[in-house]
Amino acid sequence: MDTMIFVVLGAGLSIGLGAIGSAIGEGYIAMNAIQALGRQPGASQKILRLMIIGQAITETAAIFALVMALVLLFGTDGSGTMKAVTYLSAGIAIGFGTIGSGFGAGLPGGSALKGMGRNPENSDVLTVQMIIGQAVTQTSTIFALTVSLILVTLTPEDSYVKMFAILGGAFAMGFGAIGPGIGDGIVAKNANEAVGRSPKHMGLLTRTMIIGQAITETTDIYSLVVALILIFVV
Amino acid sequence: MDKIGKLSTITFELFGQVITLNSTMILMTYIVIAFLAISAYLATRKLKQIPSTGQNMFEIIYEFIEEITLGTLGNKDGKSFVPFIFTIFVFVLAANWIGILPHITNFFGFIIAIIHQLFTGEAGQWVVDGITKTTFIPSQNTFYYFLFKFPEFQEPTRSINTDLALGILVFIIVHVNSIKKHGLLEYFRSYMGDIVPSKGWWILLFPINPFFYLNVISEVSSVVSHSFRLFGNIFGGFMILVIVSSLVKHFLIPVGLLAFFGIFAGIVQAFVFTMLAVTYIGQKN
């Protein structure tokens, strides 16, 4: 079997799937920006700035997928069936793993722009709150990226069981990151909406949001643990 | 990329078991402890009504921790937990932030070696590899060679051992506190759920009560998620930093990533770890 086939397949899965979430998220932000502009045409500068910052952070997930695709295409030199499986698995883990937080990071961006449409005076508070929410939402992508970087650098023993264990680890991390990514986004979305309504409670809301997001990520951590067990222990 | 997977370990035998210690992480943990002890001593040596900078910093953190602890546990119960929670927060924060320090002994070593080289020419040799890449390899015979042997600063929380130790510490505090407060029988009963009766001698039926096992599993998995949350974030940030840095040849982008993963993720994860510790104590209190 030619290893290169699996490298290319892994890179394709990585960026192909990884672009889905961020694209939807950014579209959602742009949609809310246009609605906010319709309400507050006078604040177009501030709305545009917030939109661009929000979209740039939402892009992170897709950029991680791109980095992984580039690492697979240009940074790999292993050969053999086992290495081929690890490359394919790395692509699966990061590809599926970025869907959730790409889409999730779009949600707080959208609701921050909704808040801008209500009252553009709150621009600074909303920007800070949005950035924190989106940054914490990236956690599931970071876990997926970690697992797929481990997979790329790993040289596993040559066995049939290990091959399926590695594939299983990639599926666990990849699919496991989807739900918590979206869930984190929902928490941040509602927190941003609340900040838009009552900006003076921002400190309290940021704290609650971070705790809510941290607990939402628990299943993501279980996926990480199962993936690490499948990769290293089995 | 060659930094990944390199560990300096101490191995010894104890009661027939081979024990491997990660020496870098132990050194880093003691550096964090020493830093915290010294700065806390200096900040609290002369307490004043109008605080100095150091005292002010500690007061800000302390008031913040006091607020969230008393807010969750109540004024009466929370008081005795504030020092513990404060220690956890400060330790995890310092441990997460130590990784952003530069490799300072290596830096001074190179400065001394290059000055030495300019005057005597015996401090090492220049290796020219291609047009742009020139490296200086110091000689092992010089008296300051020990400077190159120090490891670079690494977050102790990057190792799962530190995180699991902290998680288990919180777990013990939570359950010992709960047993002390409610008594062993009442504590045991809290695992039983409501469907199967658990009053009086019914409690002896716990082996057939499915809720007992589920509650025990969820308690144990809370330790796993508590410590792996910290580990995954810090370790993941480190991996991304190393790989992206080597891809862009350490040009510009790593600074931004360091700001995000080092400073921002460090403080967010320290807060999350502390807040969850408070929450676990509050749930069982």
Add this chain to the structure above:
Amino acid sequence: MELVTGEQFVKALALLAAGIAMGFGAVGPGIGEGFVGGKACEAIGKRPDEQALITKTMIIGQAISETTGIYALVVALILIFVVGG
């Protein structure tokens, strides 16, 4: 690679199944806990005085939403260590 025996085949598929179980099992609780956390933030925005009560309710609600995630974890660990071990 040597010939694959039936036992190895079962072990290999059990490990793959463990990965898929944990992966899909994490999707639902993740989204569900997100709804709980989001609504809690909304409620705190409306009534910040009740924050202690709301945070407590949020954590309990999320812990219960997470139960199916823990089932997935248990099933995955059984598949890894009992069937595949």
